[in-house]
Amino acid sequence: MGSGHRGLARGFWGLLGRDMSFLWLSAAVFFELLATGGFVVYIVKQQKWVFRTSYWILVVGFVFHTTFLGFRYYSLGTAPVLNFKSALSFFSWSIICAYLVFQLKFRLMVLGSFVAPFAAFLMIVSTAMPWIEGPVKPIYKSLWFTVHVGTIFMGNGLFAIAFLAAIMYLIQEHQIKRKRFGSFYPRLPSLATLDGINYHSLIYGFPFLTVGMITGSIYAQYALGTYWQWDPKEVWSLITWLFYGALLHERLVAGWRGRRAALMSIFCFCILIFTFVGASFLLGGYHSFESLVAR
């Protein structure tokens, strides 16, 4: 009887917990979509109050998103990235996080009009996926795992900013070079600013990726007994790391900048996305989401 009560209570709290986290997530998605709408209006209308409002709506969405992730972390006992749905949501969160930090430094209003739609897109894909949840294997309930995932995603978020800044750079550079000014010309910032954002996201993102890979391999040793086992995702992460490393090297040593650096960071980001999506779904291996849940 007593144990039955306890079971019922756990079921109740579990259910409530799920409902609560669903509530946080819905609020996060709602506010992030609202902010995206605001940022799109801002880039068309160019009114400061529209930006300020959208910015604060995004902050509210971000707070809800953080609460949701915290809630999930607490209920799962580990970082909520064990299926593609959660991973996308976490990716979106880290992009917004990187943007909010950058906004404090660069105060570049138009960046939001690129970042918010991108983050919102990931969130829409994430919410459209079914909520499947298996029991969490105890090996994931490790601090190493959380650090590994956290740093990798922070790096990914920063690289996403670099990617978006590179696209903005190419649009703006094209207009200046071709001497044909479209409606983007007055709305986008200077080439120097865009290149600076690309550079800074790269220089901060790369250490995160590096730390993420190192902690990952330490965690692999701790959980699986080997630092490196040529798993497809490991290999592709290494390729991504090498490309970003090459870009950083060229920037720092050979003085790459501008168009070439922008193109390269777009290329690098494509590899990163392939590592994130392709290597998980197409190539299998122990990093793939099926195996994360199934085993």
Next chain:
Amino acid sequence: MKIVNIGMNHETAPVELRECLATEPDSARKALASMRDLECINEGLFLSTCNRVEALFTTQAANEAKASMISLMSKLGNLPKESFLSSLYCYEDRDAVRHIFRVASSLDSMVVGEPQILGQIKEAYGQATKQKTSGVVLNRLMHRAFHVAKRVRTETEICEAAVSISYAAVELAKKIFHALEGKAVLLVGAGEMAELAAKHLVANGVSKTVVANRTFERAVQVAQQFNASPVSFEEVGAQLLEVDIVVTSTTAPDYVITYDQVKHALKRRRNRPLFFIDIAVPRDVQPDVNELQNAYVYDIDDLKGVVEFNMAHRQQEAISAERIVEEEVVKFERWLKTLEVVPTIVSLREKADSILQTELKKSRVVLGELTPAQRKAIRILTRSVAEKLINDPILYLKGKAGRPSLNMYLDVTRKLFNMDEDNGVE
């Protein structure tokens, strides 16, 4: 009461005429002082810039006021009336309001959208308030004008794009380098337009200027104007490593700066961007340089293209600006019309108040000694009875403001309440 605007601008009057009226910086103050002395002018404002001289005033006798304003202008500019009468424009009421709104929003300027005019109007208004020539109507009108100008500036893109070649060059430089502080500019050859561009760049923060010329003496001469350092023509190649912006305007028949030279320089300067402003005809910078990454070349035709594009854009935006002005003119007129009912409302209140005072005085003897609380209660009682009685007529009159039937209602009200004492009780 009429609002009248009389004056001349760059379209109606040649510069010879305008400068006669705007010679001394003190002329606006003098004009205001004379306007204040004129009986027929109630409130006045005098605006005098290099592109326009105009007076804005309110009056009860429009024709008399106009005539005295014209003779004031002729005295001020030491000009016979006939010489400028044909260059004057004159607007009244709705047109005058629209005109001042358009002037403040820079729709009436020579370069549509130029930002200085608003500051000049604000200054003229400041002077009018200081001289106490502006009153209820002008205060309201000018504040609305500033509001319209702000709306036009924020809701349209009329002020955004550069419409002169040197300004366009500065804008482009800012789009490439973000801030010009700490950047260096190299002036190759010296032409008037190149010097103007350099001056604009320096005014916008460029911190170092270098001047190169075929004849070194000329370089030294030009350099003195900018507080710049002169270099010989052979050093141009080396200078490409140091500077960020290059303005060329030599009369050389072939390219002074070549593709290979820039390519080499870019490598040496680790791809820090280089911006070439080529004002020379024939061109000084090999056009292919624009194909190099991180090098941007704008020749005179490109810059003209930018300016033309911006001009066209401004004209486009001016259409929506005119709509904003029209909206605000209607709003102002509505306010102006409520002014017509104000005197009647005021005298209605005064009448009620005077009845109240007399009746209180009469009753004081009968009421005898009262405590302060009782006195207060009686005051409140009588006042609220009076106010409630006249409240509905007042609301009714306010509602009729601007209607053609208003005058009839005003007349009836004055008769009903016997406000014009002369037609007393028969």
